[in-house]
Amino acid sequence: MKTLEWRALFGQGAERIQASTIRELLKLTQRPGIISFAGGLPAPELFPKAEAAEKAAEILKEKGEVALQYGPTEGYLPLRAFVAEWLGVEVEEVLITTGSQQALDLLGKVFLDEGAPVLLEAPSYLGAIQAFRAYGPRFLTVPTGEEGPDLEALAEVLKEGPRFLYLIPSFQNPSGGLMPLWARERLLEMVMEKGLLVVEDDAYRELYFGESRVKSLFELAREAGYPGVIYLSSFSKILAPGLRVAFAVAHPEALLKLTQAKQGVDLHTPVLNQILVLELLKEGLLEHLSRVRRVYRDKAQAMLEALEKEMPKEVAFTRPKGGMFVWMELPQGLSAEALFHKALEEKVAFVPGGPFFALGGGENTLRLSYATMDQAAIAEGVRRLGKALRALLTPA
């Protein structure tokens, strides 16, 4: 076969699209016998498989001509209406997206240019870093922790006038942090004073372990009459990520641009999936959500108990109040990637934290997900991790 010079054919944008180091590492974690805390996948036992099978058959039989036809770019109207009512917003403010991942790309298309500053937490969601990077922006970062971004550092960085701030205030991926209400209010004051745009990614909104959710930045901004928060959330973590159904809520002017951008990407999110999500939501959503929360809370507790028991005192880890992640800091100078390889020998895996930092750093951090393993595997995996750690801390 003749050869083609592919690199000469790629556009400039292709240069910015890079292989993710995490994907390469994740391949190693899929070997048999490995207890993996690496992936950010939801618990498969929570997928409503039987209900979905029944509903999908019903939808195809009764609404097949709608479910299998092209649909509106904005999304299937009854699902938009459901989301609007759930969030207390207008239908015209809701755009259904093909996963929140798509919304991140659309935001990049609409708001970013080559060299434009955009502010992220350090660490932040890898998929967002990757989506935004394709548009060549200049990343600004602010350190973030168990209570969200460092607000003093934020005040400094805001002087650079970012196009938007991308924040995950609840159960952050990867840090697991939760911004308390006072910090949300303070952050919004700063943002409103400067007239800046916030993208609030609330993928984990329902996975709280306490009594109730902390109000979102979006809700607080609404109360203050400020239109500059675009809100993203998804059905991936509460129903099933394979359906790829999520939503963005924004001021109609911003929403129109995002919708136009989406037209050029996929025309619309699969209609069958949207109807299926709606039908599943209509059936006992609240009951399902309380089960989801309980399952994650129990798994988190199992992991924390094991960590308390197994981790050497030099290691710090967070105690999540919701979501799917524990964030760990090793003593300075100890590399999480070195631990990763040692841990693989013990047949346990996690994700090193470095790639979550858009501007580098964090080599001594790592993320543990407790979502997919059962409690016995969590305890055993943490025991193995402790063994790998001790081996690194006290070399023979």
Ligand SMILES: Cc1ncc(COP(=O)(O)O)c(C=O)c1O
């Ligand atoms: C913070 C955050 N945003 C967005 C996503 C993407 O979600 P979706 O499945 O809706 O594309 C994820 C997935 O892990 C996430 O953690």
